[in-house]
Amino acid sequence: MLSEEAKARKAQRAKELYKLNKDKYRRSQLRWIANNLDRVRDTGLRSAKRRQKERKEEIYKYLGDKCAKCGFSDKRALQFDHVNGGGTQDVLKFKSKWAYLRHILEEAINNTGKFQVLCANCNAIKRIENNEHRCRKTYSRNLPKQVMPSV
Numbered sequence: 001m002l003s004e005e006a007k008a009r010k011a012q013r014a015k016e017l018y019k020l021n022k023d024k025y026r027r028s029q030l031r032w033i034a035n036n037l038d039r040v041r042d043t044g045l046r047s048a049k050r051r052q053k054e055r056k057e058e059i060y061k062y063l064g065d066k067c068a069k070c071g072f073s074d075k076r077a078l079q080f081d082h083v084n085g086g087g088t089q090d091v092l093k094f095k096s097k098w099a100y101l102r103h104i105l106e107e108a109i110n111n112t113g114k115f116q117v118l119c120a121n122c123n124a125i126k127r128i129e130n131n132e133h134r135c136r137k138t139y140s141r142n143l144p145k146q147v148m149p150s151v
Contacts, residue, residue, distance in 0.1 A: 025124060064117055065117070077121075080116065
């Protein structure tokens with residue numbers, strides 16, 4: 001068993017060796033990743049899906065785990081809905097789905113009342129009744145017109 005002082009010396013020595021051989025360590029790491037690409041991808045996807053599912057479960061604790069209108073409780077069809085609409089514009093403010101789920105969780109914890117849980121059917125009906133049609137971002141309108149070269 002190593003003493004705390006010995007562990008600290010060993011860790012310091014490992015840091016020094018890494019600094020001296022950073023390129024060698026990086027090449028070795030990249031070689032391993034290239035040889036195990038399927039394993040790396042599977043692990044990353046599994047952990048991302050697991051974290052996303054855990055975040056959603058945490059949101060359900062605060063907002064409820066059934067539809068606010070009809071009481072449907074199958075989580076495969078439940079969606080987080082903006083009570084007053086404007087969800088499309090809100091989603092576009094975030095770089096990733098993970099960041100957006102974090103935002104929903106913060107709002108749910110603070111009990112602001114901005115979000116509710118609806119099933120897919122009730123959410124679709126609400127969008128139609130309140131005229132909350134999804135706005136698609138059109139990139140072609142914002143692109144500069146290209147000048148054709150003269151031949």
